[in-house]
Amino acid sequence: MVLDILAYDFMQRALLAAIIVAITAPVVGVFMVLRRLSLMGETLSHITFAGVSLGVFLNIFPLWSALVATVLGSMGIAKIRQSARLSGDAALAVFFALGLGGGIVLLSLSRNVAVSLSSILFGSVLLVGWEDIFVISGTSIFTLGTVFLFYKEMFYVTLDEDLAKVSGLPVNWFNYLLSILAAIMIVAAMRVVGILMVSAMSVIPTLASMQLSRSFRQTIFLAMFLAVISVFLGMFIAFYAAVPPGGTIVLTTVSIFFLTVAAKTMRRKPNVKTS
């Protein structure tokens, strides 16, 4: 019965796409959460919406236009944050509104009726084709490869920007890199859970992992593991309950988060500190 789900080609593709995203999204999510940039993911996902709408409007493959728009948006946010002309939150609010407003206008101007708003907002993992999987795999390899190459530097900048600067690291460059990786991850994850829930794929597994992990490295691997579990469970529930998988994946992730919080609360002992 469990393997029934794999009897369908579309389910195989959906599961493959979702697992690739589940492995990649938390790797970027760990750095975003610890740098207090969780809201940036939400904002970028709305810029992704504008990018998808632009692709639909221009009649080009939407993931490509979304990728370009989101990467440019992420660099714009990073630039504004660094120049301190606007506070971090204010910059995000502007781009959030721009993405949503621009996206809805472009989509309504488009005559391509085949694209449904709900599939953009809530995901359409069951409709992923091989071109989608090609894009998702490419972006995942790029993201994981980049983090592997710059792991220790990205950890250092996340731990303390000033200390990293004193060591001569190009901190601004790493800030741009993280923004770009976040943008790429969001475009990849959008097809699975939709833009409204996309940051949940990166942020919530990270938060769950942080409840249990005993090192930074362990946080990353545990978050990946929990995200993959969420995807498996979410897809199975969606398949047998006949509900949208984007929603069940996110709900499973949130449930796992609450379980980890409960587990941490139960195992917590009196915190005795010594000098």
Next chain:
Amino acid sequence: MQPVVELKDVDVAFGSIHVLEDITLTVEEKDFLGLLGPNGAGKTTLLKVVAGLLRPYHGTVKLFGEDIAKSTLRSKIMIGYVPQRITLQSQNFPTTVYEIVATGRISRENTFKRLTEEDHQKIEDALRFVGLYELKSRMAGELSGGQLQRIFIARALAGEPSLLIMDEPTSGIDIGSQVAFHSLLDRLNKEQGLTIMMTSHDIGAMSHMCTKVACVNKKLFFHGLTEDLFRGDILSKVYGYHVHPIFHEEHLM
């Protein structure tokens, strides 16, 4: 001998507020320089200028004879920097003591490379030096303020710095930990010949530890040997009111 730090006519301002004016200061090799001054006097700003975190709008800053505004200097000369407030952004930052100390071995030069056996040896040596090797697998959020401070000292030492810069490293630490900490700094300076710059409000402790003292309150009021600090009314001029230091035996090491 080449000075470690040379500041010449340094002015720093944040917008229209002048924080440092006309600071000319030299730190020689093996100096242990204490920076004294009231809150808001510009001590932290001065250390950040030396560390390359802030740029003066006027004047020059040289480390080992080279202008720090120029090129690749910081990738060659390792500065050990211990900031004023170590918060780890939040107490939930999921990292171990070892992972923190390991960042002391990261520089622009070893980008793309894994840490080597030698790097790991230096990290363990630094942890042993501060007496916290046994806690290397402990999560940073489980440490006390004093332990965390020593971890960040170990982090700075792991990079084998030529200059150690510390901003109020003993603030918020109990007296017992402070005495141990002062003894640690004494060993670093006297036994290993490390050049140290440090700010503190503890005039008594500074007068016993530091070989030289600089008194700053926007301008440099005094820079010289520690024993000369209490001649005249230098401290009263710096702090703007009468200062009469009382020395405690705990600080006599």
